[in-house]
Amino acid sequence: MFIHIGDDHVIQSKDVISIIDYSLMTSSSIIEEMIFNQRKNKQVVETEEDSAKSIVITKGYIYFSPLSVYTLKKRANMMSTLNKLEDFTEEQEM
Template sequence: MFIHIGDDHVIQSKDVVAIIDHSLISSSSIIEEMIFNQRKDRRVIETEDHEAKAIVITNDVIYFSPLSVFTLKKRANMMTTLNKLEDFSEETEW
């Protein structure tokens, strides 16, 4: 399934490694170093018009998202719930 993470970016949910609150960058030297190294390799996609509220880490790229961690979590959980629903369409007789 796919998750819309803002700024016209849609990613596959299976590629998401972590979703982190943007305010945690300054409190963790490990996160700062990871983002610094990924920026050198041009593997960071910043938000265009909005302030970043969350960081979405995937297998290949780090995205800065204008959406909150809570909103992204709801979207990811919605996809998980939809995947678990059984398909009863073939059982219905009209």
Template sequence: MFIHIGDDHVIQSKDVVAIIDQSLMSSSSIIEEMIFNQRKNKRVVETEENNAKAIVVTNDIIYFSPLSVFTLKKRANMMSTLNKLEDFSEEME
């Protein structure tokens, strides 16, 4: 399934490694170093207005999202719930 993470970016949920609150970036040297290195490799997608609330780490790219961690978590959980539902659409015809 796919998750809309804001700024017209849609990613596959299976590629998500972590969703981190943006405020943790300044308190963690490991996160700062990871983002610094990925920026050098041009593997970071910034928000359009630099109003990031969350950092979405995928297998290939790091995205700064204007959506909160809570909102992204709800969207990811909604997708997993939808995956578990059975499809009865053929029976209705």
């Protein structure tokens, strides 16, 4: 399934490794170093810095999202719930 993470970006939920609150970036030298290295490799998709609320880490890229961690979590959980629903559509007989 797919998750809309804001700024017209949609990613596959299976590719998500982690979703981190943006405010934690400055408190962790490991996160800062990882983002610095990924920027050198042009694998960071940035948003306007004032609007970033979360960092979405996937297998190939790091995304700065204007949506909160909570909102992204709800969207991811909604997709897993939808996957578990049974299909009750009636099959048409021909």
